[in-house]
Amino acid sequence: MDLKVDKQHSDGKTFVTVAGEIDAYTAPKLREELLPLAEEQNQSLIVSLRDVSYIDSTGLGVFIGLFKLIMKNEGELKLVNLSDRLERLFQITGLSNIIDISTNSEVGYNETIS
Amino acid sequence: MEIFKSRYRHLLRRYLKESSENALYQAQLFSRKSILQQISPEEIISLHTEALKEILPDLPKEVLLSFDFLLEVMVDYGLAYQEHQSMRDQQLEIKSEIEIAASIQENLLETSIPQLEALDIGATSIPAKQMNGDFYHFIHEGQSVHVAVADVIGKGIPAAICMSMIKYALDSLPESRKSPHFVLESLNKVVEENLEEGMFITMFYGMYDTVNHSFTYGAAGHEQGFYYHSAANSFEDLATKGLVLGVDQNFTYEQYQKQVEPGDMIVLLSDGVTEARTEEGFIERSVITGLIQKYKHLTAQEMVEQIYRELEKMQNYEMNDDFTLIILRRKV
Numbered sequence: 001m002d003l004k005v006d007k008q009h010s011d012g013k014t015f016v017t018v019a020g021e022i023d024a025y026t027a028p029k030l031r032e033e034l035l036p037l038a039e040e041q042n043q044s045l046i047v048s049l050r051d052v053s054y055i056d057s058t059g060l061g062v063f064i065g066l067f068k069l070i071m072k073n074e075g076e077l078k079l080v081n082l083s084d085r086l087e088r089l090f091q092i093t094g095l096s097n098i099i100d101i102s103t104n105s106e107v108g109y110n111e112t113i114s
Numbered sequence: 115m116e117i118f119k120s121r122y123r124h125l126l127r128r129y130l131k132e133s134s135e136n137a138l139y140q141a142q143l144f145s146r147k148s149i150l151q152q153i154s155p156e157e158i159i160s161l162h163t164e165a166l167k168e169i170l171p172d173l174p175k176e177v178l179l180s181f182d183f184l185l186e187v188m189v190d191y192g193l194a195y196q197e198h199q200s201m202r203d204q205q206l207e208i209k210s211e212i213e214i215a216a217s218i219q220e221n222l223l224e225t226s227i228p229q230l231e232a233l234d235i236g237a238t239s240i241p242a243k244q245m246n247g248d249f250y251h252f253i254h255e256g257q258s259v260h261v262a263v264a265d266v267i268g269k270g271i272p273a274a275i276c277m278s279m280i281k282y283a284l285d286s287l288p289e290s291r292k293s294p295h296f297v298l299e300s301l302n303k304v305v306e307e308n309l310e311e312g313m314f315i316t317m318f319y320g321m322y323d324t325v326n327h328s329f330t331y332g333a334a335g336h337e338q339g340f341y342y343h344s345a346a347n348s349f350e351d352l353a354t355k356g357l358v359l360g361v362d363q364n365f366t367y368e369q370y371q372k373q374v375e376p377g378d379m380i381v382l383l384s385d386g387v388t389e390a391r392t393e394e395g396f397i398e399r400s401v402i403t404g405l406i407q408k409y410k411h412l413t414a415q416e417m418v419e420q421i422y423r424e425l426e427k428m429q430n431y432e433m434n435d436d437f438t439l440i441i442l443r444r445k446v
Contacts, residue, residue: 056435057267057316057385064314064361085396093316093335094357 002026004051005033013044019051022059031062038066043075048105050081055089067099081105118148123165130169152199154192159185212271219246219274223281227415228254232324234445235259236414238422239384239438247273248384248436251281255289257325262297263336263438264317265384276315279308294319294332298356298367302334305360314360318382327374327444332367334359337385340403342410344377349403352380379414380442381406386435397428406441414441 003026129137320331335358
C-alpha cells in the first residue's frame, strides 16, 4: 500500500500529514522524508497520523529514531490525531510516556493532503 | 546444438506452411527450452538465419544481410541476459547461505521446555519468513523457572543476530541478578549500546517460583499477556508498564507479582498474535482468550499448537508476522 507524506511550514513549525500504512515496505520512505527535518536545530515537528491505519514494529522504529534525533538537536516532536489502535500501540511500548502524543488535532493547522 | 538447429528449422518450416496458432505455440515452448539450455538471443538469430537459408534458398541477399545487422543490435541484449544469469546464480548462493544461517540460529537459540511436577508448559514460535524475529527462552535454576519472550523490531537477518545477542546476555547474568527488573535493566543497557538508532526490542520476562507458586514479572513495551483465573473461569490482562529496550539507557523497570492457584494459567505472546490480520480486520484479543477457553482441556503444548492452527486458518494460511505463544499452567 502507498504512503503519502505532505509537509507544510508555518509559524516556525513543520506540519506533516501521513496517510497510509507504515510497515516494513513504506517505513524507508517515511524515514527519508522525516529524518532530514529532524537534523535541523530546534525543529518543531507536528505529525498527523489521522489517515494512518496501521504501524508495524519497523514503522515504530522510524518514530523512535526520529524522536532521538530531534531530542539531540533540541527540537520538539508531537504526534497528533492518533486512532485508538495507534494510541494503544504507543502505550504498550511505553513510548507514550516519552513522546508527546494526542488523539486530537493540532489547533490552527489546516490539514490537506495532495 | 545440432538438435536445436534441426528442431528450429522444422518448427519454422511448419509455421511458414501452416501459419497456425499451434505452430506459434511450439515456438514458445522452444524458447523456454533454449533459456534452460542457456542459449543466448544472438544464437537464436543465427539459428533463424541458418534455417531460413535452407528453407528458402533463393532469398534475396539483402534479407540475409539484415540478419547480420539484427545480430549486432541484439549483442547488448545478450550481455544483459548473461548478467541476469549470473545474478540468478548469486541469488541461489545467497539463498543457501541464508538457509545455513537460519539453521545456525536455530541451534544457537535452542531452548528446552522444562518438564516439572508443578507446572505444565507449552510453547511455540513460528517465523513468518525464514529467520525468526521472535524469541523465547527458558532457564530452570533451583526452584525457579525463568521465561523470556522477545520481539526484535524488523525482520530477517539483522533481527536474528540481535536475538542471539539477547540470549547470550541472558545466560551470562548471575543468578543473583535474575529478578525481572534487573534483567530488563541490564538488557536495556546492552541493547542501547549495541543497536542501531531506531532499532528496539520488546520483551516480557517472568520468574515462576515452583515452591511458593508466585510469578514475578516485568515487561519492556511488550504485548500484554493474559492471566487465567481457574476458580473464576475468567481472564485478565497481564498489565505491565515499561519502555521498549534500546531507547533510554536509564529507564527503571517495574516488577509485578501474582500468586498462582492450581489450574491458573499465564499466557504470553508476541504481537504477531494480536496484530494478525484477517479480511475483516485485526484479530481481537478476545478471540485469543476464546480459543484458550475452547482448548483449555488440553495440555499446554497441545493448546498452543491448536491455537496457532486456528489463527493460521483465519488468516488463510498466510501469517505475515512471526508468531509466539507460551502457556504456563499450575498443575497442583
